Amino acid sequence: MAPTLLDLAHWSTWAVCAVIKLPQLAAVLAARSARGVSTGSLLLELAGFLVFLRYQIYYGYPLQTYLEYPIIIAQDVILLLFILHFSGNTKRALFYAVIFWGGWYMLTLQKWIIDLAMNLCTFISAASKLAQLRCLWQTKDSGQVSALTWSMSAYTCATRIVTTVMTTNDLAVLIRFITMLILNIWVTAAILHYRKTKKTD
Numbered sequence: 001m002a003p004t005l006l007d008l009a010h011w012s013t014w015a016v017c018a019v020i021k022l023p024q025l026a027a028v029l030a031a032r033s034a035r036g037v038s039t040g041s042l043l044l045e046l047a048g049f050l051v052f053l054r055y056q057i058y059y060g061y062p063l064q065t066y067l068e069y070p071i072i073i074a075q076d077v078i079l080l081l082f083i084l085h086f087s088g089n090t091k092r093a094l095f096y097a098v099i100f101w102g103g104w105y106m107l108t109l110q111k112w113i114i115d116l117a118m119n120l121c122t123f124i125s126a127a128s129k130l131a132q133l134r135c136l137w138q139t140k141d142s143g144q145v146s147a148l149t150w151s152m153s154a155y156t157c158a159t160r161i162v163t164t165v166m167t168t169n170d171l172a173v174l175i176r177f178i179t180m181l182i183l184n185i186w187v188t189a190a191i192l193h194y195r196k197t198k199k200t201d
Contacts (some may be wrong), residue, residue, distance in 0.1 A: 002011075002044035002166060004153075005162070005166070006163060006166050007168070007172040009159040009160075009162045009163045009166075010064045010065075010067075010159075010163060011154050012155075012159060013068055013127045013160060013163070014067055014068050014071075016072065016152050016155055016156055017068035017071050017156055018068075018071055018074060018153075019152075020149060020152045020153065020156070021072065021075035021076060021079055021149060022075070022149075023146040023148040023149045023152075024037070024079060024144075024146040024149040025075070025078065025079055025082065025123065025143070026146075027144040027145075027146050028079065028082050028083065028086065028144050031143075031144050032086060033086055033143075033144060034082070034083040034086045034087055034144060035141075035143035035144055036136070036139060036141055036142055036143020036144050036145045037083055037132075037135075037143065037144055037145055038131045038132045038134070038135040039069055039080075039083055039084075039087070039129045039134065040128075040131045041129070041131035041132040042076060042079060042080055042083065043080070043096065043128075044124055044125070044127050044128030044131060045076060045125065045129075046073065046076045046077070046100065047100070047103070047124050047128075048122075048124040048125035048128060049069055049072055049073050049076065049125075050073065050100060050103065050104060051117045051118060051120075051124065052066070052069060052108065052118070052121055052125075052173075052176070053066060053069040053073065054104060054107045054114065054117075055107075055117070055118040055121070056069070056159050057109075058114050060110055061168055062166075062167060063166075064163075065160075065163055065164070065167055065168060068156065079090065079127055080093070082092060105123070106167070114178065118172050119172060119177060121180055122172070122175055122176040122180075123143075125176065125178070125179070125180055125200070126179055126183055129180070129183035129184065129186070129187055130143070130183070131187065132187050133154065133183075133187055133190055134195065136187070136190045136191065136194055137190070139194075141194055142190075142192075142195045143193040144195040145191050147188050147189075147191040147192050147195070150184055150187045150188040150191060151184075151188045152179070153184040154181055154185050154188060156183035157177045157178075157181035157184055158181055159179045160173075160177045161174065161177045161178060161181065164177060165184050
């Protein structure tokens with residue numbers, strides 16, 4: 001039973017992550033606008049994903065426990081490029097690429113750096129969710145923000161709680177996924193609330 005549950009959790013996470021950002025990308029492209037999407041939130045999310053991926057690779061965790069991260073990172077980079085394009089800030093893309101590339105290599109210069117970064121990763125990822133919530137609260141408009149993308153993120157956090165308990169049982173990773181699950185549900189609820197509020201106005 002346990003191996004079947006683990007395989008189901010892995011495969012369903014990979015399947016969801018293969019398309020996780022597509023609803024958000026489609027909404028931005030259809031509107032030709034990134035209204036409501038927080039660039040700061042996306043940058044923090046990308047930083048958190050890069051740290052988490054680097055940590056998993058550094059400690060030699062099974063590929064199945066983090067295979068979705070390169071896929072999500074690629075989708076986040078594409079989304080960021082569209083957001084920068086539609087907001088007229090395309091020139092910043094090179095700056096962000098250099099920062100993220102340099103950070104990727106600096107993370108593993110010393111063991112204490114990657115360990116500290118992983119502990120901060122939860123705060124970075126939480127800050128990305130809080131930045132999106134702040135944007136929603138300030139504008140009171142979900143704009144082009146995709147509730148489907150955020151609900152899929154909540155699902156993948158839930159499945160990763162299960163797979164982490166069943167494989168590595170890494171406490172820092174568990175805390176991260178539990179925190180992200182709660183915040184993803186909160187962002188999804190806020191998106192739906194402001195979408196509903198906008199329709200009734």
